[in-house]
Amino acid sequence: MADELDPRARRTRGAILAAFTTLALGRRYDAIRVAELIAAAGIGRSTFYEHFRSKDEVLVAAVEPILHTLASAALGRASKAQVRAMLDHVWEQRGVARVLLDGRTGARLARRIAALITARRGASATLPAMAAATAQLTMLRLWLRGEVACPVADLAAHMLACRALLNDPT
Template identity: 35%
Template structure:
């Protein structure tokens, strides 16, 4: 087994141990010792990969969010293109996401999830023609809030909606505002263009 493969395997064991422990007893009750014992790794091995339990938690979230970045050219095929694939991925990775963002997860990871999603949304809106502004920043907050609210409701069992139903509700709530801001950005760009 190559060194890279061993590193990935060890990291994955530690990440999975944390997820299982969060689901068993909640994030706040989990200790690094618990993670080490569940993953069956040594303390020095743990600390060669992660600084603490929050680092393990955030690494899971970073990997989840990295899957849903907009295309390299910055132009998604559809406005808010991250939504349906992310809801579908959440359904596929329900155990992980429930541990990270559900009631038993830690507050820091929810805030980190919002930050990561805000970067995805901001990049997508800039790629669709929005201009950097205070208005764009407020729009990103609204879009992220709507998405995270639906996600949290599903994770907490408040709705049995499918990913497609969650995506439809999300789009119905935010697309009109997003389109209005993008239209305004385009009008401002056109008015500044030389004749």
Template identity: 65%
Template sequence: MDNRQDPRTRRTRDAVVAAFVELAFRQRYDTIRTADLIAAAGVGRSTFYEHFRGKDEVLLAAVAPILQPLASAALGRASKVQVRVMLEHVWERRGFARILLAGGTGMKLQRRLAAMIEARLVPTPGAAPPAMIAMSAAAAQLTMLRMWIAGEAACPPADLAVQMLACARLLPEA
């Protein structure tokens, strides 16, 4: 059995991610310590490190449901409905999203999104390096998302979903 499917493993990971989200609502990311996460989740230090290498990995686990549809959209492999639903979720939590997309955490998320895109890219002879292509798509998507949740570019989630899917045009043609 895959250890991630073990109910105890799932409960522990969920408890740590939930503790992270709760702490992130109350304080800046850079002030959250691993010890704070451990205490808030009610797990032991060694248990925490069995599941996560540190708070950056917890951050990435917390935002995986957002990054997955974005990566798929950048690759042209998501539906408009999937992206719209994710955007509606982000909009409902836009205060939290603003915090996570700002500064250093925003760059961590952009690098992770780019890595997710790059891992699924098919190298094309004569095209820019895959890392550059992936980073440009990730930067475009997260810039649109930042502007949208900040109210700088107002539009319905369905319209933004179309633009997120258009990032697939940044990929080289096979």
């Protein structure tokens, strides 16, 4: 996309993402309104919609590095150290992460991870990609809620083991 190369577009996207992060740290995701996001970013409504279609799209962009790490782990292309670093970051932001992983937001994140996996693997991997993404987010959700306690190193190993779900069953 040409806008990604434009420094003004990068600054505007950065302002929107920074505003989103600030708002998300202070309240529940569902309580954030696009109008508040626009005001916090210091931009106009039309400018917001030139860069994002919705608040949900901003959410996905804000957590994209985490989603890429999870997709890479499912594909067997991430190191245990990379996954551990991502898990440490998620733990530091666990209050926000718990909220984001629930309900339709969690489902949206699972679809994005599956899309990243499928894009790297091919269209025939849609069902296994969704299974791997859902498994990863379920483990993450259980760990963040304290329902299943395990060391970060063990959770990282389980995240990486999701690559088995992508293997051809025949």
